Amino acid sequence: MVHKIQKASSKEEYMEAAIETSDLLERSGFNKPHTQDSSQSAVYTVKEYHIFYRCFGHIRQFMDGLKLHGVLDIMILHHQEATQFLGEATALTAEVVNNFYSFSFSDKGDPNWETEEAIEYNFRCFICQVKKGRISSTVINISTETAEEDSIQVTLELVLQAFVGCQGLPKDIPSGLIEFNHNSSALSHVNTCAPSITFQNTSKLLKFEDFERTMLDIIFGCEGFGQK
Structure with missing residues (x-):
């Protein structure tokens, strides 16, 4: 869908891309008319949403859970150890x-x-x-x-x-x-x-x-x- 937006080069192609990607753009929070001028902004918004904001609610919920018994404060204080602890994953076999x-x-x-x-x-x-x-x-x-x-x-x-x-x-x-x-x-x-x-x-x-x-x-x- 992102490639569809990026490859559009004419008014007709922009209209076609806008129709096909309207749901995706709406979910991503992009509410401007899809034109040549707004094309790059649309692509940026979609990428930004799927890389970060789509997961932000889960991240906030996770952080709220860590506040129990001051765990979040300890992890912030010892952020290197916390990053290592959270980042290591056991290879699944x-x-x-x-x-x-x-x-x-x-x-x-x-x-x-x-x-x-x-x-x-x-x-x-x-x-x-x-x-x-x-x-x-x-x-x-x-x-x-x-x-x-x-x-x-x-x-x-x-x-x-x-x-x-x-x-x-x-x-x-x-x-x-x-x-x-x-x-x-x-x-x-x-x-x-x-x-x-x-x-x-x-x-x-x-x-x-x-x-x-x-x-x-x-x-x-x-x-x-x-x-x-």
Whole structure:
């Protein structure tokens, strides 16, 4: 869209670009008529919005959260250490994600123990398949007028977005917990704050295909975290 604005050279092309990019320009806060004189200003506004201002609300919310117990003041005082702490990201691999989660198993010999082992195996396999790029899902894009279907490849970042609320592993939490509720027929659910996953209706998760469908429901169905 930016290239469309930049390449316009005639009045007709400027009008055509203005029509095609009107939504983008409006979201970016550009409210002037799109002409040759305002073309560079439009491009600058769009870039400025997507590089900085689009994320500014999230940044402000993040800063407000850091004010709890004076954490923000400490980070400002020790800004070099804070920058290093916030900037370092653990490289995501299937092994790293799998090692982050531990399972709360029943005692060996318990009737549910074999079911739990099968679910653990499916979970580990799912993470490995995601890393290899072998898991995808068709989702309905409700942001389009025709509600088009999109095929989205699942990544480890998307998995963690649904499981812990961000696209990386938390630095201050050493591990996540996976639990089982064999007596419930409700949907499996995630607590991103713990973080933990509770698998329910466990007899329906023994086949990998059924387990994969449950995982995709969690990843793409949890509003605010996993929803793409």
